[in-house]
Amino acid sequence: MTTNQLNALFVDDQNLPWEQVAEGVKRKIMTYDANLMMVKVAFETGGIGTPHSHYHTQMSYVASGAFSITIGDEIRTVRTGDAYYIPPNVWHGAVCEEAGVLVDIFTPMREDFV
Template sequence: MFVQAEQANITSAGQGAQRKMLGAGGSLMMVEVTFEKGAVGEVHSHPHEQVSYIVQGSFRFQLGDEEQVVKKGDSVYIPSGVRHGVVALEEESVILDVFTPQREDFLTT
């Protein structure tokens, strides 16, 4: 499957954030989320494993009971069921998220 960036499906990921579906198939899914400065990815958990790579900007990232500032080039592994969330610290901060298995809830929005 090829996904051209300009043809990727874009949906809201909350106030000040947009999610772009970059690929989904088998047991994997990859999405790019762009945040305005101050936008929040609410603390939540899900049964999926997740790896987040910071493409641009920086975030205050909560993972379980730990909180760190992550910036361009950093990555975070999120085990299944662990609570996590972010706050964008810069304008146009971008995260690339990979999930396994796929987030079915993202496919229906």
């Protein structure tokens, strides 16, 4: 994590490193402060965002690709241009159906990512 990502007014995506988080899944922290965090997550087809829950509120935008998203007991396929909301402490996960990128927003920021 570079200090320019904390409270960054502008972020140069090309200079940020990817972090491998699972087979077929990598992420980069775009910018954050104590209250808000933006994370880009790239998936290969078949990549899995392991089901989990956390106390953060999350909203995600599908920048590209197609994903089967589970939120609680509901499963939907989302595609480029779609978005979804995950309330705090709700079980959720993702399976990539077509390689793509999700942009995740968390409040408060994910301390466990830094």
